[in-house]
Amino acid sequence: MAIEKQVVILTEAASFQVKEMMAHNEEEHASLRVAVKGGGCSGLSYGMAFDNDVNEDDFTDNQFGIRILVSKDDAGILQGTKIDFKQSLMGGGFTIDNPNALASCGCGTSFKAAARPAEPQSCE
Known part of the structure; x- marks a missing residue:
């Protein structure tokens, strides 16, 4: 059985965008x-994706009507x-502020964390 715990914080602006994407992809009943x-x-x-399966070891939370x-x-x-x-003016996008990130790359799409060492790869 999944464990209820808030791990990430979804802002209201992000929740509106997620709900819009869910509706566009006909995934209104999925989780994020x-x-x-x-x-x-x-x-x-x-990574962020819509998922219809909840694993036993998942942490779950509901914010703004979205199950995370x-x-x-x-x-x-x-x-x-x-x-x-x-x-x-250039469009919109999700921003992620992770207090556990030791460093982020210049392109803003990857990060380094002490809890999980990983080999750097190309930013393509």
């Missing part, structure tokens, strides 16, 4: 999975991470 994977020039990168899933393996690296959505 936030994950960490190997990749990027700093070694780790973030984080695996037990990723929870330590993501604890306290704030996900926001910023709109500008």
